[in-house]
Amino acid sequence: MKVLAITGYKPHELGIFNYKEPAIKYIKKAIKKSVIPFVEEGLEWVVISGQVGVELWAAEVVLDLQEEYPFLQLAILTPFLHQEKKWKDHHREYYEMILAQADLVESITKKEYENPVQFRLKNEFITSKTDGLLLVYDQEREGTPKYQLEVAKKKQEQGKYSIFTITFDDLQVIVEEDMQE
Structure with a gap:
């Protein structure tokens, strides 16, 4: 696997409302533990869409x-230009700090938000450009990651795509x- 997409819940979907929440540390540890074996097997790119929450923690x-x-x-492939435009200041500042360090930042639709179709296009585009998807998601607790998962499952059924x-x-x-350490 050369290119891996990562997504998951937004902070509010996990009941996280500030960046000092201890749960973030554990989510980042889990992502790191999952990603390192891929890196050691030749992973070259991680792709996110820049959503607040799991995606920026993965970044x-x-x-x-x-x-x-x-x-x-x-790589940060946003669904549309200036997705952070209406975000709260602390989210926007955090996002911009991550963007400044990314190796590639592009907008998929090359225009500002127009309608929800842009999110579907983002899911389809990212899935088409990656070899697999890592998501922080639990089937028993639906949330926004389910849309990316649905697209990934379709690609998985068609051939080589890992989830x-x-x-x-x-x-x-x-x-x-x-706790045992």
């Missing part, structure tokens, strides 16, 4: 991993391991 993980794996690159999940049970294991 932080990738940026940290670049110290040890300088060939690993981060990997980090569930709430996986996160619980990370918490328990951390």
